[in-house]
Amino acid sequence: MEFQVPSLNLLIVLPVLIVTGWGMLLMLAEFFIPEEKKSWAPWLTMLGLVLALIQTIGLWGYNGGTFTPKGGAPMVVVDNFATFLNIIFLLTGILTVLISIHYLRRTGLDRPEYYMLLLFSVSGMMLMGMANDLILVFLALELLSIPLYILSGFAWPRPDSEESAMKYFLLGAFSSSIFVFGIALTYGSTGTTSLPLVLERISDAGMLGLVATAMLIVGFAFKVAAAPFHMWTPDVYEGAPTTVTAFMSVGAKVGGFAAMLRVFVAALPQLGEAWVPAVAGVATLTLIVGNVVAIVQPNIKRMLAYSSIAHAGYIMIAVAASVNSPDGVSAALFYMLAYLFTNLGAFAVVIALEHKQGEGVMLDDYKGLGKRRPWLALAMAYFMLSLTGVPPTGGFSGKFYVFRAAIEADLLWLAIVGVITSVISGYYYLRVVYLMYMYDGEGEVVANRALVWTVGLTALATLVLGLLPGPWFDMARDAALQTVQMVAGG
Amino acid sequence: MLTDWQFIALFVVLSPIFPAMPVIINHLLGPKKPNPIKQQTYECGIETVGDSWVQFKVQYYIYALVFVIFDIEAVFLFPIAAAYDQLGLFAVGAAVLFIFLLGDGLAYAWGRGVLEWV
Numbered sequence: 284m285e286f287q288v289p290s291l292n293l294l295i296v297l298p299v300l301i302v303t304g305w306g307m308l309l310m311l312a313e314f315f316i317p318e319e320k321k322s323w324a325p326w327l328t329m330l331g332l333v334l335a336l337i338q339t340i341g342l343w344g345y346n347g348g349t350f351t352p353k354g355g356a357p358m359v360v361v362d363n364f365a366t367f368l369n370i371i372f373l374l375t376g377i378l379t380v381l382i383s384i385h386y387l388r389r390t391g392l393d394r395p396e397y398y399m400l401l402l403f404s405v406s407g408m409m410l411m412g413m414a415n416d417l418i419l420v421f422l423a424l425e426l427l428s429i430p431l432y433i434l435s436g437f438a439w440p441r442p443d444s445e446e447s448a449m450k451y452f453l454l455g456a457f458s459s460s461i462f463v464f465g466i467a468l469t470y471g472s473t474g475t476t477s478l479p480l481v482l483e484r485i486s487d488a489g490m491l492g493l494v495a496t497a498m499l500i501v502g503f504a505f506k507v508a509a510a511p512f513h514m515w516t517p518d519v520y521e522g523a524p525t526t527v528t529a530f531m532s533v534g535a536k537v538g539g540f541a542a543m544l545r546v547f548v549a550a551l552p553q554l555g556e557a558w559v560p561a562v563a564g565v566a567t568l569t570l571i572v573g574n575v576v577a578i579v580q581p582n583i584k585r586m587l588a589y590s591s592i593a594h595a596g597y598i599m600i601a602v603a604a605s606v607n608s609p610d611g612v613s614a615a616l617f618y619m620l621a622y623l624f625t626n627l628g629a630f631a632v633v634i635a636l637e638h639k640q641g642e643g644v645m646l647d648d649y650k651g652l653g654k655r656r657p658w659l660a661l662a663m664a665y666f667m668l669s670l671t672g673v674p675p676t677g678g679f680s681g682k683f684y685v686f687r688a689a690i691e692a693d694l695l696w697l698a699i700v701g702v703i704t705s706v707i708s709g710y711y712y713l714r715v716v717y718l719m720y721m722y723d724g725e726g727e728v729v730a731n732r733a734l735v736w737t738v739g740l741t742a743l744a745t746l747v748l749g750l751l752p753g754p755w756f757d758m759a760r761d762a763a764l765q766t767v768q769m770v771a772g773g
Numbered sequence: 774m775l776t777d778w779q780f781i782a783l784f785v786v787l788s789p790i791f792p793a794m795p796v797i798i799n800h801l802l803g804p805k806k807p808n809p810i811k812q813q814t815y816e817c818g819i820e821t822v823g824d825s826w827v828q829f830k831v832q833y834y835i836y837a838l839v840f841v842i843f844d845i846e847a848v849f850l851f852p853i854a855a856a857y858d859q860l861g862l863f864a865v866g867a868a869v870l871f872i873f874l875l876g877d878g879l880a881y882a883w884g885r886g887v888l889e890w891v
Contacts, residue, residue, distance in 0.1 A: 288863040307877050314884040 292349040295342060295361040298335040298369060299409045302376075305331030306402035313395040321395065325384045328398040329377060332405070336373040342366050348415060356479040358416040367616055367762035368412035368541045371623055375534045376405040378627045378737055382634050383526040385731040390640040392437055392524060400430035401530065408538035412545070417466045417476040420542045424462065424506065427538050428455050431531055435523035438640060447522025454505065454515040462502025468495035478550040486553045496551055496558050500565070503546075506539035507595045509565050510572040517580075520588035525637055525644070528584060529630035532591040537619045540598055544612055548605045555606035563603040563697050569596030570704040577711045583633055584644050586711060587626070590670060593708060594622055600697050601685045607692035612763035614684040617756050621669070621677030621748045628741030629666040632659060635734055638727040649715055650724030659730060660719045662742045667712040669745050672705045677748030684756060835887050842875050842882075 293300065309327065316323065343366050348357025379401060387393040407426030414420040432455060436448025466476060472488035472495060473481050485492050501512065508516040520528045547558060573593030580586040598615050605611030636643045636652075653660040669676035682705060689698040730738075748755055853860065853868050882888065 288861070307874070310877060310881045311884070 287353040289353070289358075290349070290351045292347070295345060295347060295349055296359060296413070298339045298342070298373070299406050299413070301331060301335040301338065302373075302402050302406040302409065305335075306399050306406065309395065309399045309402065321393075324395050324398050325380050328402060329380050331402065332373055332376045332380065336370065336377070339366055339369045339373060356415060356477045358419050358477070359410075359413050360415040361413060363762040364545070364612075364616075365409075365413040367759065368537065368619075369409045371537055371620060372405055372408040372412070372534060375408075375530065375537070375623055375627065376401060378623075378631075378741065379526060379530040379534075381733045381737045382529060382627070382631045384733050385729070386524075386526050386634050386637070386734075389638075389729065390438070390524070392640075394437075397434070397437060400434050404430040404434070404530075404534065408534050408541070411538040412541040414542060414545065415478050415549075417469060417478070417481075417546070420546065421459070421463060421466060424459065424538075424542065427535060428459070428506075431455075431527070431535060434527045435519055435531070437527060438522075438524045441522075441640065443522035443641070444524065445522075447519045450515050451519045451523075458502055458505030458512070461498055461505070465495050465498030465502055468492075468498060471495075478546065481550040482552070485551060492554060493557055496554050497561070499546060500558060500561055503539055503543040504565055507536050507543070507598070508592050509595045509599055510569040510592065511565075513569065513572065513592045513595075516592055517585050517588040520591070521582060521584045524640075525584065525630065525634050528588075529627055529634070532587065532630070533623050533626050536591065536595060536598075537623070540595075540602070540615060540619065543602060544605065544615060547602065548612055552606050559603050559606055562599055563694060566596050566599035566603055566697060567700050569593065569599060570700055574704045574707045574711075577708070580711070581646055582644055583646055583649070583715070586646070587629065587633070590708070590712075591626065593704065594618075594626075594670075596704070597682060597685055597701060598622075600689050600694070600701055603697065604685075604688040604692035604694055607694075608688045609691075610684065610688045610760070610763075611692060613756065613759040614681075614688040616759040616762055617684050617748075617752070618681035620755065620759070621681040621745065624741045624744040624748065625666050625669040625676070625678050628662065628738055628745065629670065631734055631737045631741065632663040632666065635659060635728055635730040635738075636726065638729050643726060646715065646718060647724070648726050649718045650722035651719070651726075652724070652728070653720040654723070655725070656728050656730070659728065659738065662738045663719065664716045665742055665745065667715050669749070671709045671712045673709075675746070675749040677745040677752075680749055680752035680756070684752075832890075835882075839879070839882050839887060842879050846872065846875050 305328070309324065309331075312327070313324075342361060343363065345366070346362045348360040350358040352358075380398065383397065383401075387397060404427055407423050407428070407430070410419065410423035411427060414423050432448055432452040435451050436445050438444035439448075468491055469481060469485075469488075470476050472491035473484040475481060475484065488495075505512040520532065523531065547562075551558065570593055573589050573591075573596055577586050577589035577593065580589060598618055601611050601615035601618060603611075605615065633644065636648055649663075652663070665676065669678035672678045672682040674680075682701070686698040686701055689695070689701070849871060850868065853864055857864070
């Protein structure tokens with residue numbers, strides 16, 4: 284058989300190449316930078332991420348693919364959907380670097396591998412949004428996860444960090460294997476792993492296709508921490524260094540949803556009758572478990588872990604709505620953008636209060652913050668309101684679009700579940716506000732300039748998304764359109 | 774479609790029987806005349822020196838990790854070498870990039886001082 288060179292267009296995957304290459308460069312640069320200049324590492328990382336971000340923004344509006352085998356569909360697609368998500372991932376990376384710099388130094392975790400692993404993980408996330416082939420989805424998933432396993436154990440020899448890494452690794456490996464089994468069954472029933480070809484053939488796949496879909500749902504649900512596959516989340520989020528928790532709670536989750544949307548909306552819409560009720564059921568369970576269990580958490584990292592489970596539930600509503608409503612995908616994209624700023628902002632405040640590793644993360648430590656650091660407390664209160672979904676915040680706009688998409692898709696009951704659980708979530712989010720303003724307390728707050736900037740920027744972005752959601756939602760709609768067109772065209 | 778799966782089902786049923794049969798037949802037909810020397814554990818003809826539960830130096834795990842680099846290199850370069858004359862420049866580029874990626878990992882390990890025996 285003659286070997287066929289796949290058609291390549293490396294220019295459009297340049298952002299990913301920059302991020303990966305930058306990571307590899309940092310790996311070696313460590314040995315050539317003298318000891319006293321080691322503090323450059325975060326800024327070098329930032330430079331790489333910003334370069335990739337500029338490249339990515341330049342690709343807005345581009346629609347094409349690369350790594351196309353002869354007579355097949357491209358393995359990597361660059362459309363607005365991928366570009367929108369890549370912007371989210373790169374912003375996550377940049378904000379994580381900003382909140383990490385000082386935290387790592389004062390907790391003694393400042394090892395150069397941190398930033399390198401962060402870059403590798405970001406490149407995996409970016410590939411998740413661009414993957415048009417199940418094999419590539421799997422590779423991207425591993426590239427995203429493996430650096431995170433190491434990062435969550437980065438605070439060794441602290442036992443709970445090691446425990447966190449171990450749990451994350453074992454359950455991550457387990458869920459990956461279920462996911463691979465799903466890919467194998469998809470291949471077995473359709474004879475291909477390429478998403479556009481799966482779309483053409485899946486309706487003839489019968490029972491095997493349904494089993495494959497179920498396994499893919501389980502695999503993704505593990506990655507995005509949806510109930511009943513969320514058990515690892517609180518322990519992992521609590522044990523990992525707080526900056527890594529912040530990065531995981533946004534990046535890994537959005538990465539999982541990126542691939543999930545692409546696979547389910549672009550390749551499996553014909554099986555919608557089967558998977559929409561399943562995803563809706565998972566969403567309901569996730570919303571109830573996440574929001575109810577968060578109420579009793581005394582530790583803010585655990586509380587935010589359960590809150591991130593709950594938010595996976597809201598995005599799941601949008602996923603369930605994406606087949607029957609044209610705005611399902613765009614609602615999910617907008618929600619993830621708002622969630623990025625709100626959650627990273629809240630975590631930045633948590634990091635400011637964690638003066639020593641693992642100390643200052645209890646809810647009681649927030650008592651009296653309103654008097655000690657009024658601006659920081661105001662920002663935290665605003666983030667909590669946004670996570671609850673009170674206008675005018677990004678969180679409110681996100682929830683509004685998600686529920687509207689659900690109603691359009693004839694999933695009124697799911698929207699009602701979402702609204703009720705949002706009300707429940709008010710209890711534990713607003714309790715933080717209550718503790719900050721209604722009590723007196725003392726405790727150290729370490730807020731350096733980069734952290735304050737991050738809090739300010741994320742609060743501003745949340746406000747903009749809350750006051751003027753229109754243009755951003757239109758952008759999300761542009762981004763989602765490509766996927767929907769692919770469905771129609773297939 | 775279904776007949777293909779029948780073969781797999783058949784395979785699952787039959788495959789344990791084949792390795793099990795010789796052992797069972799041997800057990801049934803072979804003469805049994807045990808004595809103490811025969812009952813000893815067979816280990817390459819040489820008697821063990823000391824306890825066999827010795828502790829290996831934990832540093833070996835790093836060697837195992839670095840070995841993976843060369844292992845992967847061999848596994849992926851052999852197919853390229855086998856089909857070299859049909860592949861052309863693209864494959865050369867891909868192979869060079871691949872070796873570069875592995876070399877990066879090795880250089881990192883080297884720089885960390887992993888290759889020095891302490």
